[in-house]
Amino acid sequence: MASAAAVVLAGLAGAAPAQAQTTLLNVSYDPTRELYRQINEVFQAKWKKDTGEDVVVRTSHGGSGGQANKVIEGLEADVVTLGIASDIDLIARETGLIPKDWREKLPNHGLPYTSTVVFVVRKGNPKNIRNWDDLVRDDVKIITPNPKTSAGGRWNFLSAWGFVLDHGGDDAKAREFVTKFYKNVPVLDPGARGSTISFAQRDLGDVLPAWENEAHLILSEFGAEKFDIVVPPFSISAEPPVALVVGNVDKKGTRKAAEAYLDFLYSPEAQTIIAKNWYRPSRPETVAAGGVPEFQKLKLFRAEDKFGDWATIQKRFFGESSVFDEISKAIAQK
Template structure:
């Protein structure tokens, strides 16, 4: 059945029942808006693991929306036990503004507390009529793009930074030329949607644009759902590392009596069964055995990360995305 792509509001709550009988424990996972199907599949897998290890039935509830708005909801009282987001700054907010997690939360789990990752890729229409293969093809002629607004979406911020990183390498770090490239890039955007699902609706259902830019995982999932023969996925040779950080909301989990459950829920994402499941949703993973098994599924990409290329998310947000920052300057008419 085709999934609904209608905007579901800033925060939506869906119950993922994991057993037909009464649950002994309940856990709430706050996640980003395009992760519904992923966790609908992961939650029963984890529940079975927990049942075998602890002889308890557990029900996982999900709260979905833009990850920045999800984090705000927690700060305003949503008692989520764990967060599974698509941007580091949205997790960091829970420490900086609420002290709900420790300052060193990225050390709690392997790979900077990112059990899986992706990059930014393109979804084009059948036959790739505009011949889009790389970032510089996006600024040619009358090419029109659709992707989420970097002001409101972590997905959109990754797209913007990927284009900037490509241009910086192309022009050997010449900032003036890089700015001009990204200004031209932004001028080719047909629609800035508020989030990833909205951008998909615009491109698929409204038929706007020549290319949808999103996470590699998401564009592959969209193509699978809406027509292998109607769309093509293009993964540029160079792009950005998009991490998907997780954290136990320690104050909430302790208050809910779920500290051990919450930690195991996130830790199990690193297990071989969970890592294999993640690849079925086109996420890249770290488990060596699963990486080897799925090597043909993921094209080789030269990845750069936000810390190395831009000096970290704090610096990026202040310089590029703050009011009056570089993004605003480049979009000024």
């Protein structure tokens, strides 16, 4: 008669091996928390249905520049979905974990969605803020994140500079304008979500230049009776890209799932989620009808068309001894 232990061992020998769960880490920027919570849930269910395997997608959020530095310092991201191309370029340059031609590896140069900068103001718009030149008036206080650490902060900076160039000014006029802009900023939070909290919860400032999706989130989360959104007639095409962290996925054995995750962002299901979260989908023709917002049209410019490639933009405006550093020093000395 076989012992109980032998019976158990025989049963284990004949059982199908348990499948290991795949875990992906998406290192993202501040305002995508709600977006990726929804996308991750749908992707996980789809992966299980298509493959029979379990996958869990975890997401890390923070100021885009800070998030890039965490990956450089060793945070094992499988994918990065950051707020600005220069942050992914930095990871590629400093670590080699991402190929330098990462933008050519996915559709639309690694952009499953875009956004723009709009203004959130107090209900009724008491300061009558309509366009970028209203933000540099002496009676207006601006809440914006630090462009050294936040992609949203960099888009706001570039929007203000581009506004002056679009309206006939030169770089000297743009510098003067942006200096006035930052003189009106009482606090520079490290990330866009921190600026949202300063404006919406701490009641600081008169206007919050914000990602379009973040602006609508403020109305839904903090009350449409408290805030209004002003869409300026001119703004920037904010382009938050995504990329595979090749060095990490190959080391971890997660390439298949990570590539499928990024591909999923371009699918009709994900594009519909993207639109419902007030990001501008890169494939609007695939978005399901019904319940999707209509995006307001405005004149948009691309940073690279006006300022050069991202290496040039980053070094000139936001690197060490950059224009922003010079502006900050000049303001501090007065």
